[in-house]
Every structure is written in structure tokens, then in C-alpha cells.
Amino acid sequence: MRHYARRVKAIGGYLELQLPSGKEYYPDLIKLNTARNALEYIVKVNQYSLVYVPYYTCEVILEPLKKLGVTFHFYTIDKNLDPIIDFKIAPTECLLYTNYFGIKQTTVNRLSRSIKNLIIDNSQAFFAKPIRGIDTFYSCRKFFGVSDGAYLQTNILLSTKFERDVSVWRVSHLLKSIDLSVEEGYQDYLESRASLSNGAIKRMSKLTERVLKGIDYEECKSIRIRNFKIIHEGLGRYNTLFINLENIDGPMVYPFLINKKIRKKLIDKRIYIATYWPNVLKWTSERMFENYLTEHLVGIPIDHRYNEEDMERILNIVKQMI
Ligand SMILES: Cc1ncc(COP(=O)(O)O)c(C=O)c1O
The missing domain is CATH 3.90.1150.10 (Aspartate Aminotransferase, domain 1)
Incomplete structure (x- = not known):
């Protein structure tokens, strides 16, 4: 096939993969490639010198902090999964809290009133709307059949123009889950997940965005x-x-x-x-x-x-x- 400038719309040829075209859940938030990179964005733009990270979280959360050379201290949670804040958060430091399993919105609301520098990790709480003024991020692959994708609400914007991610090389597990079985796609899923490690901040891929537009x-x-x-x-x-x-x-x-x-x-x-x-x-x-x-x-x-x-x-x- 000959390659013409992309701005000229292709007419004819084979039929494309057809997906329903509806509306995203967070059309107005910043669309990035992964939640860990959304955290990198927040820490970078606020120039935080230290992040308080819960012991109870996923280790990939540390990727951006190590990449940026930002110090982190672990903190503990109580039996209700609420943070035990027995330390002082200095003006250049912040607290990262996870809305565990999507059941901790009351705690998120309380923290948003009492902690000045707060980051909410809603990777486990896709449907919990962000609180105005609170830096918040979401990971789409935890809730829907996409290989990546993140939404970010932040108070300050980076001026960098990020390139767009491409997901096509990491979606084979999703196709196998339909055509073969979930089990037969599992190895591909592990590889897809591993391929997200230590990647640069990019914009959400077109493929992920298209799938997210088709969800009820x-x-x-x-x-x-x-x-x-x-x-x-x-x-x-x-x-x-x-x-x-x-x-x-x-x-x-x-x-x-x-x-x-x-x-x-x-x-x-x-x-x-x-x-x-x-x-x-x-x-x-x-x-x-x-x-x-x-x-x-x-x-x-x-x-x-x-x-x-x-x-x-x-x-x-x-x-x-x-
Ligand atoms: C609580 C939590 N936050 C963030 C992430 C990172 O999400 P992503 O893979 O979109 O970077 C994960 C898991 O990967 C997670 O479990």
C-alpha cells in the first residue's frame, strides 16, 4: 500500500476494526499512558522533594520516584485502611493515598480537607470522581479491557508536548481472551504488563482511547x-x-x-x-x-x-x- 500524508483521509481498502463510538468517562482529564507516569507528572510539576508512600501499594509506584531521584518514606495504615499520619508533611513534601478497592472515598474526602499536598491514587477506584483541586490519577487497565491508559487531574500543567503511545504491540492477551480463552492469553498479559515498566510519559494511545469510548x-x-x-x-x-x-x-x-x-x-x-x-x-x-x-x-x-x-x-x- 502506498503511504500518503496522514492528513488525507483514507477511502476504501479493507474495513477497519469497528468499535462503538461513545463518550469517555473522564473526557476532560489529561490522558496519559500509565498511572505511574501520571504520578511522575504530578511529582515533577510540583517539584516535590519527598513523597510519603503507603507500605500497602504496588511497587511500580516507586518507578517514577526512583527515576526522578525523589526521596520516599513509607507510612502505615490502620485496620480501616486509613493512613496513620504521625509525621509532619513539609511544604515541599506530599502524601500519596490509594483509594483502596474503590471503597475509601470518605477517607479521600477527609484527607482532601486536612492535607495540603495530597495525591490520590484512584487506580482501584475508576468511578470515584476527582475532587476539585486535588491531584488525582486513574489506571484504565485495572477496570476495562485495555492494555494501558491513565487519566490525570492536576492543578499545574507541564508545558512539554508528549508523544502519543502505541498500544498495538501489547494487546494480544485481550484478543486471545475472546478468541481462545483467558488462560491462553495469560502469558501475553504478563508480557504486556512488563512492557509498561520504566516507560516515558506519553499521551494515551489512540487504540486505548477508542476502546474507552466504546464502553457503557x-x-x-x-x-x-x-x-x-x-x-x-x-x-x-x-x-x-x-x-x-x-x-x-x-x-x-x-x-x-x-x-x-x-x-x-x-x-x-x-x-x-x-x-x-x-x-x-x-x-x-x-x-x-x-x-x-x-x-x-x-x-x-x-x-x-x-x-x-x-x-x-x-x-x-x-x-x-x-
Ligand atoms: C494502586 C496502584 N496504583 C498504580 C498502579 C500503576 O498503574 P499503571 O500500570 O497504569 O501504571 C498500580 C498497578 O500497576 C496499582 O495497583
Whole structure:
């Protein structure tokens, strides 16, 4: 095929991949390639000298801090996953807090009133709208079938013009999940995820943006809420983590904390439970709550792929294990 200037619209030829064209959930936020790079953007633009990072988070959060040579100190959380702030945050320092599993909006609201330099990591809380004036970022691949993509709300803008990312080389797991099976795409998923490491800040790829424009967000959100409530109804009384249903607005998973190790048994039943987060075991001692959380918290899938029967199946299996 001959290459003409891109500005001339191609007419004819083979038919393109057809995706529904609707509206993104956050059309007005800055669109970047990854959440970790959104954090890099915030830290850079504010010239923070130190970031307080929770022990309980994903290790890729450290990538931008190490890249920028910014100091970080870990802090602990209490049994409600709220930060224990027993340190002073200086004017050039900031606190990074994760809206865990999408159930911590009340804490986010409280922190936004009391902490001056605050960054909210909503990677686990896609549907939690950003609070005006609070630097906030989102990771799209945690909620939808995309390989990357992040939204960012920030008070100050960088003047740099970023190049656009290209996702096509990391989406084979998504195609395999449809044409073959989730299991057959798993290796590709790991490679796709690994390929996000230590990349430059780029704009969201066209492919990711197109997929995000085709999603029925209200439906996804309401299914998540319904499924979360079904699981809570069945397991809430065994859950040692306090859950306030008023805070639930399209959460990521149902966080089930129980003093039993059931994750591996669930995986044997083809119910795949991610560990949040394996790196926490390296960062903490066995006596720390974060260590216990990593070993025992079961993030039960409640997302838009599942119906009420799927939830009942999970409940039956989990109840036999506890
Ligand atoms: C809480 C949390 N924040 C941020 C990230 C980074 O997201 P991304 O892969 O979009 O950089 C992850 C996981 O990768 C995460 O679990």
C-alpha cells in the first residue's frame, strides 16, 4: 500500500476494526499512558522533594520516584485502611493515598480537607470522581479491557508536548481472551504488563482511547455495585474488614479479609484472585498489618463480566472454605 500524508483521509481498502463510538468517562482529564507516569507528572510539576508512600501499594509506584531521584518514606495504615499520619508533611513534601478497592472515598474526602499536598491514587477506584483541586490519577487497565491508559487531574500543567503511545504491540492477551480463552492469553498479559515498566510519559494511545469510548460506563458501574452487594450480603458477617456500603460506587473487587488462606484454593476452582501486592511482603515484617493484608485479603471479582449466578457460585465455594 502506498503511504500518503496522514492528513488525507483514507477511502476504501479493507474495513477497519469497528468499535462503538461513545463518550469517555473522564473526557476532560489529561490522558496519559500509565498511572505511574501520571504520578511522575504530578511529582515533577510540583517539584516535590519527598513523597510519603503507603507500605500497602504496588511497587511500580516507586518507578517514577526512583527515576526522578525523589526521596520516599513509607507510612502505615490502620485496620480501616486509613493512613496513620504521625509525621509532619513539609511544604515541599506530599502524601500519596490509594483509594483502596474503590471503597475509601470518605477517607479521600477527609484527607482532601486536612492535607495540603495530597495525591490520590484512584487506580482501584475508576468511578470515584476527582475532587476539585486535588491531584488525582486513574489506571484504565485495572477496570476495562485495555492494555494501558491513565487519566490525570492536576492543578499545574507541564508545558512539554508528549508523544502519543502505541498500544498495538501489547494487546494480544485481550484478543486471545475472546478468541481462545483467558488462560491462553495469560502469558501475553504478563508480557504486556512488563512492557509498561520504566516507560516515558506519553499521551494515551489512540487504540486505548477508542476502546474507552466504546464502553457503557453506567452499566459497568451498576453491575459492579450489584455484585459487590451480593457478595457482602453473603460474606459480610465473616469479613474482618469494615465495609460501609454507602461508600460503594463502582468498586474494583470485594475485599474479603479473613484469617484463613483461601486464595490458592479459589484459583484451583478457576476463580482467579490477584495478590495485592506481592512486593508488600518484601517491604514489611510479618508483624505488620500490611503484611497480614497481603497474605489474607481476597479480592473477590465483582466486575461487569459477571452476573448474579456467578456471584452465587463464588459464595457457595467460599462458604465451604471458611
Ligand atoms: C494502586 C496502584 N496504583 C498504580 C498502579 C500503576 O498503574 P499503571 O500500570 O497504569 O501504571 C498500580 C498497578 O500497576 C496499582 O495497583
